[in-house]
Amino acid sequence: MDKPKLRPLSAVPIQRDGQELICLFDASGLSDRQVLVNAQTFFILSRFDGEHTLNDVALAYTRQFGELLLGDRVEKIIQQLDEAMLLESDRFRRHLAERLAAYRASGVREAVHVGESYPSDPDELRAYVRGLFTADGGPGLPQPSDEGVPVTALVAPHIDFARGGRGYAHAYKALAEGAPADTYVIVGIAHQPSSVPYAATRNTFATPLGPVEVDGELLDMIESDYAGDLYADEALHISEHSIELQVVTLKALYAEKPFKIVPILAASLEQFLDGEAAPSTLPEVGAMARALRRALAVESKRVCLIAAVDLAHVGNQFGDPGQVTEAVRAAIERADREMLAAVERGDAEAFVASAGADGGARKVCGVPALYVALRALDGAASGELLHYGQAYTPETESVVSFAAMAFR
Secondary structure, eight states: OOSOBBOSOEEEEEEETTEEEEEEEOTTSSOOOEEEEOHHHHHHHHTTBTTSOHHHHHHHHHHHHSSOOOHHHHHHHHHHHHHTTOBSSHHHHHHHHHHHHHHHHHTEEOOTTBTTTBOSSHHHHHHHHHHHHHSTTOOOOOOOOTTSOOOSEEEEOOSOHHHHHHHHHHHHHHHHTSOOOSEEEEEEEOOSOOSSSEEEOOSEEOOTTOOBOBOHHHHHHHHHHOOSOTTTTGGGGGTOHHHHHHHHHHHHHOSSSOOEEEEEEEOOSGGGOOSSSOGGGOHHHHHHHHHHHHHHTOTTSOEEEEEEOOOOEEEGGGTOOSOOOHHHHHHHHHHHHHHHHHHHHTOHHHHHHHHTTTTTTTOOTTHHHHHHHHHHHTTSSOEEEEEEEEEEETTTTEEEEEEEEEEO
16 A cells, blocks of 8 residues: 555544544445544545555655654554555455445345434334424425326435425425325435446335335336446445435335335536536436436336435535634525526526536535436426525534425
């Protein structure tokens, strides 16, 4: 490991015994180990990017702290990180291959966030989801009807229920009051780096309310229309929450109505672009949009497309210095609503332009999923903004925004 490289990790500052430390952990769940480091070690790890040699790291350390960095110290750090599966290494690649093989063999995508993001007891879960609708600011309980105008596509949050519950309620009330679908194609966000634009899985999703099967027939059709490998990064599904929370909500709403899903995670578009190109130039995006468009038009079943997305991510938690004041939040809302107006019009290119108009300062994470959904709709349905919300966390001076929209 002459050029060691950290895996994508989360870093949280903590206080322990009067000392300021940084806790590093793998938010994807592919490693359950945590590592506590001080500021000097964190500086070393910040150079573990696969580009700097150990000599480069030692030289940078000496310039920063005025002392030599001994080789045996670096070797010990590398060994500890590798054993914790926090480095891009042969050890981690073997671990990942074993996890993915076990996942595929099981045929089940376990409910990873149960007990943390929502109750594990079925009755408690039903009551919890029901409470999202009746809470302050909620839209009230849905009045389902088989005769209601079906929702062709839905935009719903993927933030946790505790912070984004009203957004879920507004989105799923509109869905529940329309004629139910047979299959929900859920395009979520892959919060971990991916080598491919889209990742699917065929595993049945486990929930406290029973299993939800994948519509293999529809996925076959999408796969045949899409030239890329939909399963190269299937491991992303093992712990990703953006689709899991939609499946749980659907299962709570449609207790008596059987349905299936097609789960697809969309990766960040940035790693597939050169900075000048537009998303429309990516052949994978066009192929997926055409595949989804064809899926929505299947005559033998009613299909609904769900984009599970959040919007802006601003504040200390996301690397932004300073306070998130009321004025900052108001500016975020103005920019978000301008962007959402383009989404309502079904204008995919204007949506992307608006999301990046501030140079990416808002860090809109839902771009890849919402963009391909708009391309798939291709103006065939009109959108309506049902709810806009912001989840502000004062402890970290951070805010996440989200919206609920229905296309009919």
